[in-house]
Amino acid sequence: MPYRYLGEIATADVAFEATGNSLEEAFAAAAEATLNVMIEEPERIERRESIDVELENDDLEMLLFDFLNELVYYKDSKKLLLRVDEVKIEVEGRFRLRAKLSGEMIDPMKHPLGADVKAVTLHRFSLLRSGDGWTATAVLDI
């Protein structure tokens, strides 16, 4: 997944930039970047449970904010580490997201733990068109 962590814009926390050729790819990359802060080696997550997510927002950028917040919510409430199987974004008056996520419960014996993501922040949060694709930038409070 195309994302990289940005050392210089978050002294006490973690910042990343995630890119995609489509909006959907950028959303998925941002989700994976968030997951990879919580644990190392996200590719080792087995797809044992699946979750459907449906979100709506008038603002596309805030839709991404809501989407990343869902991952943080499932991490605490269901102890689930989730990867994106499928994500679709449509405009029906508002921006509407439907996603299929799957993964498994956190197991410190299996998943080398990273930092507990407290929140997705709006500090320098952006979702911008870049060339033919999209670039998302976010700072996570850890």
Added chain:
Amino acid sequence: MATPSALKRISDTVWELPRGYKEGMLVPARIFATEKLIREMDAGVFDQVTNVACLPGIVNYAYCMPDGHWGYGFPIGGMAAFDPATGVISPGGIGFDINCGMRLITTSLTLDEVRPRLKELVDMLFYRVPSGVGSTGFLRLSQDEFRDVIEEGSGWCLKKGFAWPEDIELTEERGCFEGADSSKASRKAVERGFDQVGTLGSGNHYCEIQVARPENVFDREKAEAFGFTLPNQIAVMFHCGSRGFGHQVATDYLQSFLKVMEPKYGIKVRDRELACAPFHSKEGQDYFAAMKCAANMAFANRQMILYLIRGVFSEIFRRSPEDLGMNMVYDVTHNTAKLEDHTIDKKKTRLLVHRKGATRAFAPGMEGIPERYKKTGQPVIIGGSMETGSYLLAGVESGAEAFYTTAHGSGRTMSRHQAKRMYRGSSLQHDMEERGIYVRSVTWGGLAEEAGAAYKSIDEVVEATELAGLSRRVLRLTPIGNIKG
């Protein structure tokens, strides 16, 4: 780092950015720091503290403490007081980790008694006090029971036998923000936090075994009043907050304020993280009531961790926690907004004081501090990095200048990313052990990120607070054991 050219030196430790620095500033901004610390401050501090100065209803100044660094909305180390009638409340002035705070307890043990058992102690603390991503506490609470916890705070723990009566007395706000209303917290917030009472978290949260060496006692009388009476006495300090529950409360209201702030209340802010609502609006009052729930969750969380720590010491030393003198010194909050009475133009005035990564430091005689500390002033617990040391300070009269507020820690100067590139967790653990500090961490990366060199000098920060008249040193504590999430 370059400081803004408009920065005026008011005294050796007070710096000001005037109203003209940025359009929309309603008051000047004041930063407390020594020359060295002000030169080291990141540019974000100057930008953010002056954004705060633009918020409606702000009184006197927007302040930043000597350990300031950039945060979300307010800088970390930020403090601002608002007129409750005309001012706002902002989650960005409180932080995502509502009532993240510090608790300090003494023991009647000395270094000679603890040193031979140190590894056992740290290892058992590491296994008993849950930390890291996904950890849950030992309490099995229903979501309804959790709603009692967040309305009652430490009082709930006392009722259930997890606290001593004096623990409550020695906690800021007596361990409970009055007026917490759990119906103002979302289902999601409750789901994120109901099984996390008694967990440390990760990041910069830790539990540390420390020693008060005789040469590090600066004020013997106050040290004794705070419970430090023996040479090389052992203490335990820990830092954590309201966990997923508090983080979700902050996120929920950040989103809800963004929707109403401009259309309904006509408030424009310079940074979305400063989303706010008039304090007296429905949204403002709902957030205040939910924030209090999160603050109470943090008090209960620290109380349950204290219960676990007492259990560990008792098991290792085969003596009761009472016999081991495991008494609380105090529990301070870092990230809150509170209604407090202060004096402005010689008149007692009620203010809504936001402190974000800043500690309340009430002076001797003030209401709101425990009876036994009426002569000494409120204890202030300042956590340093795991390699260097921490401080116990006391509030002073001259703190009135900053609404009785002081620093909260040492403040980072190096990013986590850079620290991880420069240090390896495993070799850092080894080096620290050679220097007499035994540390256990859930992750090597997390350990490397907390290396001492990633932080400002705690001695410099504390000295700045003393020179600025915000608080006075009582003693310095040196780490010997640490567990990290």
